[in-house]
Amino acid sequence: MGLTIKAHGKINLTLDVLSRRPDGYHDVEMIMQSIALHDTLRIEDQEEEIMLTAAGQPVSIDEDNLIIKAARLLQQQTGTQRGAKIHLQKEIPVAAGLAGGSTDAAATLRGLNELWQLGLSRKQLMELGVRLGADVPFCLLGGTAIARGIGEELTPLPAAPNFGVVLVKPAFGVSTAAVYRGLNVASLRQHPRTNSMVDALRFGQLSAVADELGNVLESVTLGLYPELQEIKETLTEVGCQGVLMSGSGPTIFGLTEDAAAAIKLARQLALPNCKVVATAMV
Ligand SMILES: C[C@@](CO)(OP(=O)(O)O)[C@H](O)COP(=O)(O)OP(=O)(O)OC[C@H]1O[C@@H](n2ccc(N)nc2=O)[C@H](O)[C@@H]1O
Numbered sequence: 613m614g615l616t617i618k619a620h621g622k623i624n625l626t627l628d629v630l631s632r633r634p635d636g637y638h639d640v641e642m643i644m645q646s647i648a649l650h651d652t653l654r655i656e657d658q659e660e661e662i663m664l665t666a667a668g669q670p671v672s673i674d675e676d677n678l679i680i681k682a683a684r685l686l687q688q689q690t691g692t693q694r695g696a697k698i699h700l701q702k703e704i705p706v707a708a709g710l711a712g713g714s715t716d717a718a719a720t721l722r723g724l725n726e727l728w729q730l731g732l733s734r735k736q737l738m739e740l741g742v743r744l745g746a747d748v749p750f751c752l753l754g755g756t757a758i759a760r761g762i763g764e765e766l767t768p769l770p771a772a773p774n775f776g777v778v779l780v781k782p783a784f785g786v787s788t789a790a791v792y793r794g795l796n797v798a799s800l801r802q803h804p805r806t807n808s809m810v811d812a813l814r815f816g817q818l819s820a821v822a823d824e825l826g827n828v829l830e831s832v833t834l835g836l837y838p839e840l841q842e843i844k845e846t847l848t849e850v851g852c853q854g855v856l857m858s859g860s861g862p863t864i865f866g867l868t869e870d871a872a873a874a875i876k877l878a879r880q881l882a883l884p885n886c887k888v889v890a891t892a893m894v
């Protein structure tokens with residue numbers, strides 16, 4: 613018996629950091645948005661052992677892969693004797709700010725809960741998921757949502773318009789931990805307006821959504837990699853209405869009216885050493 617599951621990436625339409633916690637994590641307030649770009653997991657039931665293979669974007673398939681971590685966590689928590697053979701078709705760029713690892717972990721939890729007939733609720737899966745990564749609970753929920761706490765306190769929002777999204781991922785990745793470490797919360801002078809973005813999304817006008825985009829982590833990652841500023845300018849020049857870094861970066865995204873416009877604009881981009889993907893909000 614087996615299952616095929618889509619694991620969608622995300623972008624952050626807003627990302628605010630409120631404070632540093634004693635455990636080193638940060639309290640955030642962000643509007644998360646699923647995108648059509650996804651990895652695909654094929655999961656087959658087997659006795660005991662967890663096995664992982666992968667194709668597509670290069671990613672480690674060792675014990676540090678979040679798919680294996682998610683499967684082992686579920687085994688430990690439920691005491692099941694079941695195992696799984698998992699194949700990952702990796703399409704989401706790695707260490708990109710698109711939650712590629714978190715979404716694979718979320719898909720593994722969902723898939724194995726079904727395949728092993730564990731009967732865990734989504735809330736229970738989210739409580740386990742946050743132990744694997746702060747973005748895992750959102751990846752279990754999907755759609756559009758406000759995330760608070762370290763990212764695990766979620767308020768779902770009405771479905772946002774299916775704006776097109778052009779993603780530009782430079783050849784390098786960034787460490788999320790290093791970006792948060794580089795942030796001095798007290799020195800932040802500007803914060804995204806979460807409520808205004810909620811209103812803009814409800815109103816559904818791209819120009820209003822574009823005006824409210826904001827990510828306080830940009831100051832850190834753009835400081836480390838000034839070439840990201842050039843990518844932002846290029847996306848604006850070709851006609852993207854709103855342009856922002858996703859998460860801790862380094863992926864820069866630009867919004868368009870729809871997926872067709874994103875495909876058209878992506879074709880015009882000549883950005884050496886960058887991966888360009890046209891997708892949409894879902
Ligand atoms: C920045 C964001 C925005 O959505 O996304 P990405 O850039 O990773 O996609 C998230 O906050 C990242 O979520 P995720 O990547 O799941 O984080 P984790 O694996 O739990 O944490 C990696 C490291 O980031 C730091 N971290 C993460 C979340 C948070 N609220 N505060 C933090 O300080 C911690 O140092 C932690 O050790």
Ligand SMILES: Nc1ncnc2c1ncn2[C@@H]1O[C@H](COP(=O)(O)OP(=O)(O)O)[C@@H](O)[C@H]1O
Nearest residue numbers: 676677678706707708709710711712713714716
């Ligand atoms: N299934 C996976 N897919 C992608 N990255 C993974 C996976 N499992 C573990 N990782 C590791 O997680 C780290 C963060 O990758 P990723 O989740 O893609 O980026 P981000 O946190 O910026 O959204 C990388 O160092 C990567 O090696």
